[in-house]
Amino acid sequence: MKSIMSRTAFALTAAIAAQAASAQDKSAPDSFPNRPLRLIIPYAPGGATDIVGRIVAQKLTERLSQQVVVDNRPGAGAIIGSEILAKSAPDGYTMMSANIAHGANPYLHKKLPYDTVKDFAPVTLMVVIPMVLIVNASVPARSVPVFIGLAKAKPGQLTYGTAGVGSAIHLAMELFKFSTGTNIIHIPYKGGGPAIADVMAGQITAMFSTIAMAVPYVKGGKLLAFGVSSTKRSAALPDVPTVAEAGISGAELNEWQGIIVPAGTPKAAIDSLHREIAAVLGVADVRERIAGLGADVVASTPAQFAEHIRKELAIWGKVVKQSGIQPD
Numbered sequence: 001m002k003s004i005m006s007r008t009a010f011a012l013t014a015a016i017a018a019q020a021a022s023a024q025d026k027s028a029p030d031s032f033p034n035r036p037l038r039l040i041i042p043y044a045p046g047g048a049t050d051i052v053g054r055i056v057a058q059k060l061t062e063r064l065s066q067q068v069v070v071d072n073r074p075g076a077g078a079i080i081g082s083e084i085l086a087k088s089a090p091d092g093y094t095m096m097s098a099n100i101a102h103g104a105n106p107y108l109h110k111k112l113p114y115d116t117v118k119d120f121a122p123v124t125l126m127v128v129i130p131m132v133l134i135v136n137a138s139v140p141a142r143s144v145p146v147f148i149g150l151a152k153a154k155p156g157q158l159t160y161g162t163a164g165v166g167s168a169i170h171l172a173m174e175l176f177k178f179s180t181g182t183n184i185i186h187i188p189y190k191g192g193g194p195a196i197a198d199v200m201a202g203q204i205t206a207m208f209s210t211i212a213m214a215v216p217y218v219k220g221g222k223l224l225a226f227g228v229s230s231t232k233r234s235a236a237l238p239d240v241p242t243v244a245e246a247g248i249s250g251a252e253l254n255e256w257q258g259i260i261v262p263a264g265t266p267k268a269a270i271d272s273l274h275r276e277i278a279a280v281l282g283v284a285d286v287r288e289r290i291a292g293l294g295a296d297v298v299a300s301t302p303a304q305f306a307e308h309i310r311k312e313l314a315i316w317g318k319v320v321k322q323s324g325i326q327p328d
Contacts, residue, residue, distance in 0.1 A: 032092060032272050036067040039259075040096040042081025044074040048210060048293055052127055052257050053097040055289055059280040077101050077166040079112060086114035090262040092269025095123065098260045100168045100253075103312025107320035108166045116313070120260045122305035124274045126281060127295040128254035130230035131172050132237060134214050134223045135206040136199050144227045144246035147206070151182040159185045159204040161195030165325075168255040169195070171316065172208035172229055174323045176243070179251035199223060210255065211236050211294030229253045236294055256298075258305050274302055 037060075041053045050072065057068040073081035078101040088094035098120075106116045114120075133144065141147040151158050162170035165188055177184055187204050189195040192213060198204050200222050208229065215236050217223040227243040228234050231252050243251045259277060261270065278299040280286055287297055300308065319325075 032269050033064055033066045035093065036069055037064075037092075038069050038071050038094045040081045040085055040094065041070055041072045042074065042078035042096065042098075042101075043072065045072055048129060048212070048255070048295070049097055049099055049257055051293060052290060052295065055286055056126065056277060056280055059283060059286055060276060063276055063280060077105060077108070077164070079105060079109070082120075083113045085260070085262060086119040088262050090121075090264035090266075092261060092265050092273060095259050095261045095273065097126075097257050099257050100171055100255050100312070101166050102260070103309060104166055104171055104316040104320065106313065107317050108325065119263050121263050121265050121270060122302050122309060123259040123261055123270055124277050124302065125256060125258040125298045125300040125305040125308050126277065127290055127297055128230070128256045129168075129293065129295040130211055130228050130234055130254050131168065131208045132211050132214050132218075132228050132234070132240060133176070133206060133226045133243070134196070134199060134209050134218065135226055136202050136204075137222060137224055138202060139205060139224070141226075142224065144241075144243060144248060147226055148180050148182060148248075151180075151184055155183040156185060158206065159187050161187050161189055161198055161204045161207040163192040163195060164188050164190065167192075168210075169208050171319070172253050172255075173206075174325060175253050175315075175319055176208070176248070176251050178319050178323050179248055196223075212292070215294070234294060235291075256308070258300075258308070270302055 039053055039057050041050050043049045054070055057070050060068045073084055078099065081096055085094060085096040102116065105112060135141065135147060141150050160173050162173065164170065169192055192209060195207050196209055196213060199207055200217060211234050214223065214225060218225045218237065225237055225240045227246045228237060228240050229243060229252060231242060231244065233240065233242060259273065281297045281299040290297055
């Protein structure tokens with residue numbers, strides 16, 4: 001009898017232990033992810049958002065032993081990709097690389113197919129990318145203050161190029177105009193490349209550009225660099241002052257890229273994604289490749305990224321309202 005009871009007790013104990021182990025496995029952090037993930041890039045291949053996204057996706061694939069599939073969904077200034085994300089299952093398996101347009105789109109468009117505040121959850125601010133004010137070499141100015149004086153002396157006569165309405169390049173110059181009280185005419189292009197070519201050719205006067213794109217032309221003497229948009233000088237252009245050093249207050253701005261997921265995504269999944277992406281951004285060769293784009297790694301917490309987005313919404317609400325940009 002004792003033998004039977006002992007065997008029964010052992011079997012019961014084993015069953016309970018097996019159930020506990022099973023429950024632990026289901027709730028364990030390493031149970032996520034257990035299938036491929038999707039990273040939406042709301043722009044065409046080849047741009048800075050796409051390049052950084054693919055660097056991170058490749059390293060995440062290696063770390064997670066799960067494929068991170070890059071899904072380019074360009075169009076409408078990131079609105080198409082954002083709508084796809086907003087309507088995706090909130091399970092952590094679909095994420096998007098958001099950028100500066102995320103904070104500006106609510107004010108650049110009268111109606112969006114999603115709510116920028118309510119429909120997304122922040123994971124991490126990955127990188128910030130300073131920009132630089134570049135000017136045609138024949139312009140009779142060699143500094144930001146002199147360029148501002150020239151623009152004020154010729155209101156509506158100087159022109160600037162962008163990669164389109166709502167692009168980082170556009171927003172940077174509108175913030176500059178807002179901060180300096182200048183009237184420089186917007187000439188939109190289909191990309192930053194054609195715009196910078198026309199600055200060099202003298203077809204337009206100036207533009208803001210990512211540092212990585214501008215450096216070869218500045219160092220080659222084909223363009224003048226007047227001011228970096230960030231709060232500190234760029235290692236790529238150490239002799240170029242920041243706009244603040246040039247005496248312009250309130251015009252500091254960085255293009256940025258961060259990961260967001262659909263609202264309602266479990267906190268455990270968000271924390272896991274943040275932890276893994278931060279680890280990827282800490283890898284030496286990843287930081288080196290990102291630095292080559294003129295970008296700085298941030299790898300913020302979800303809470304810090306949420307605060308960053310809140311500030312971006314406040315900035316662009318004011319700039320768009322007072323600059324005269326007409327919402328589509």
